[in-house]
Amino acid sequence: MGFNTMIVIDHVSKQFQQRDGNRFKAIDDVSITIKEGEFVSLLGPSGCGKSTILNLIAGFDRQFDGTIKVSGESVKAPGPDRVVVFQEHGLFPWMTVLENVAFGLKQQGVGKKERLERAREQIRYVHLGKFADRYPHELSGGMKQRAAIARALIMNPKILLMDEPFAALDEQTRLVLHKELEDIWMKTGKTILFITHNIREAVMLSDRVLVMSTRPGTIKKEFVVQAARPRDSADPLIHHVERSVMDCLADEMEKVIKEEMDDDNYSFKKNDFHNRDISDMGGGI
Amino acid sequence: MIWEAAYRLIGWESWKFPSLFQTVESFYTGFAHGQLLDAIYNSLRRLFIAFAISLSIGMVLGLMFAKFKAIDDTIGFMVIALQTVPSIAWLPFAIIWFGFNDVSVIFITALGATWTMSIATRTGIKNIPPIYLRAAQTLGTGNGWRMFTQILVPGAFPHLMTGVRVSWAFAWRALVAGELIANGAGLGQLLQDGRGLGDTALMLNVVIIIAVLGTLSDHFCFKKLEDRLLVRYGLESNSKS
Numbered sequence: 007m008g009f010n011t012m013i014v015i016d017h018v019s020k021q022f023q024q025r026d027g028n029r030f031k032a033i034d035d036v037s038i039t040i041k042e043g044e045f046v047s048l049l050g051p052s053g054c055g056k057s058t059i060l061n062l063i064a065g066f067d068r069q070f071d072g073t074i075k076v077s078g079e080s081v082k083a084p085g086p087d088r089v090v091v092f093q094e095h096g097l098f099p100w101m102t103v104l105e106n107v108a109f110g111l112k113q114q115g116v117g118k119k120e121r122l123e124r125a126r127e128q129i130r131y132v133h134l135g136k137f138a139d140r141y142p143h144e145l146s147g148g149m150k151q152r153a154a155i156a157r158a159l160i161m162n163p164k165i166l167l168m169d170e171p172f173a174a175l176d177e178q179t180r181l182v183l184h185k186e187l188e189d190i191w192m193k194t195g196k197t198i199l200f201i202t203h204n205i206r207e208a209v210m211l212s213d214r215v216l217v218m219s220t221r222p223g224t225i226k227k228e229f230v231v232q233a234a235r236p237r238d239s240a241d242p243l244i245h246h247v248e249r250s251v252m253d254c255l256a257d258e259m260e261k262v263i264k265e266e267m268d269d270d271n272y273s274f275k276k277n278d279f280h281n282r283d284i285s286d287m288g289g290g291i
Numbered sequence: 292m293i294w295e296a297a298y299r300l301i302g303w304e305s306w307k308f309p310s311l312f313q314t315v316e317s318f319y320t321g322f323a324h325g326q327l328l329d330a331i332y333n334s335l336r337r338l339f340i341a342f343a344i345s346l347s348i349g350m351v352l353g354l355m356f357a358k359f360k361a362i363d364d365t366i367g368f369m370v371i372a373l374q375t376v377p378s379i380a381w382l383p384f385a386i387i388w389f390g391f392n393d394v395s396v397i398f399i400t401a402l403g404a405t406w407t408m409s410i411a412t413r414t415g416i417k418n419i420p421p422i423y424l425r426a427a428q429t430l431g432t433g434n435g436w437r438m439f440t441q442i443l444v445p446g447a448f449p450h451l452m453t454g455v456r457v458s459w460a461f462a463w464r465a466l467v468a469g470e471l472i473a474n475g476a477g478l479g480q481l482l483q484d485g486r487g488l489g490d491t492a493l494m495l496n497v498v499i500i501i502a503v504l505g506t507l508s509d510h511f512c513f514k515k516l517e518d519r520l521l522v523r524y525g526l527e528s529n530s531k532s
Contacts, residue, residue, distance in 0.1 A: 113431040
């Protein structure tokens with residue numbers, strides 16, 4: 007793992023124009039620095055602006071205040087040095103898995119024979135070897151996400167931007183993919199920015215978890231997870247961090263619910279919060 | 292059988308509508324003399340030229356409507372108005388501009404298909420889920436020619452296919468109508484000749500040929516292709532096949 011800074015987000019704010027003409031502040035004065043080879047999660051309830059931040063880094067949206075630099079250079083357009091893996095996989099339905107994975111190489115002008123060969127290898131690497139010639143709609147959700155990860159990895163990007171990549175999967179598949187992603191990360195040393203609303207997922211995978219508050223989105227608190235790799239879900243350190251993250255988010259959730267229900271007396275923390283299933287808080291807000 | 296029986300029983304005259312035997316006979320001689328084949332060849336040739344023109348222009352127009360809002364609001368709006376005009380209405384203009392010849396017929400045939408194709412292209416591109424565009428950009432497609440050929444066209448294909456089918460039908464109509472009036476050997480002209488000679492059997496044959504060619508082309512080219520694509524795109528299950 008190197009110590010060079012990879013992504014610098016410096017006092018970035020983003021406003022959206024709403025339909026009624028009012029401006030809505032999606033994120034406000036966010037500053038994040040991510041080092042090369044780091045695995046960082048942005049965690050927060052839906053609508054807190056975490057995907058907005060990712061879209062800015064990816065270069066999909068260039069209307070914002072502040073500066074964003076990737077390897078020292080301002081982001082101008084989307085590019086294969088920081089490939090995005092989406093929640094809805096985004097595989098092209100008119101191409102087979104093989105063609106999808108080879109797509110990025112084709113854009114770089116790699117010859118057909120070589121790119122198909124490399125794509126096959128990459129597909130085997132994510133355990134999809136048998137399904138290389140299938141079309142996306144013939145795959146299960148987990149397989150589609152694997153294919154999407156292979157399509158990103160083949161570009162050998164310095165950075166992987168993952169926008170809730172496992173949110174639509176069932177719990178079992180998600181656990182398997184966590185292991186595989188950690189494995190890929192340990193082998194390749196990529197810098198990964200991982201967006202999620204799943205506390206367990208964020209803590210299990212990341213070196214650092216940045217908890218966001220909502221409306222407007224700001225970075226509320228940072229948690230460093232120093233547990234050994236590969237991570238063990240029974241590690242008491244993991245549980246400890248998970249508990250702290252949850253306390254931090256509980257305030258946030260109470261604020262959101264009060265706002266949505268328009269009820270100032272609503273108390274969330276009073277209910278014995280810690281006895282609840284902790285693996286997927288935030289998703290239901 | 293009913294046709295022939297009715298012909299004999301009611302005893303209508305053959306200058307109004309031909310009998311079955313007359314039709315079959317005329318069909319045979321028409322092919323034997325090469326007159327029908329010649330007409331089919333000429334009509335199809337015009338149709339293909341016009342169709343190629345209208346597909347290219349239609350797709351370029353559609354792309355511009357989908358990409359530039361200003362063009363969509365101005366020319367796009369006009370195209371929707373133009374689409375409601377039957378293309379044969381432009382034939383008098385075409386005759387003034389190009390004369391009684393092939394060009395006039397090709398012009399109005401292309402006109403009939405272009406508007407439909409451009410609107411189908413626009414709809415198709417607008418309906419591509421934005422995630423495909425983003426995924427492509429993040430893999431280095433950029434926003435130019437490669438995006439167009441590799442993402443926009445295949446992404447819009449289901450709509451484009453429908454556009455092609457409808458355009459083909461419109462082109463057929465415009466072609467026959469155009470040939471009836473303007474000059475040049477072709478199916479429409481043959482119809483006109485049939486009327487001039489009082490040869491109803493010939494006229495009926497031409498009508499049948501037009502129907503058969505239209506159905507065959509639709510069924511064997513477009514429908515097959517469309518069905519295959521829909522299955523491949525996962526829009527329709529392939530359990531039947």
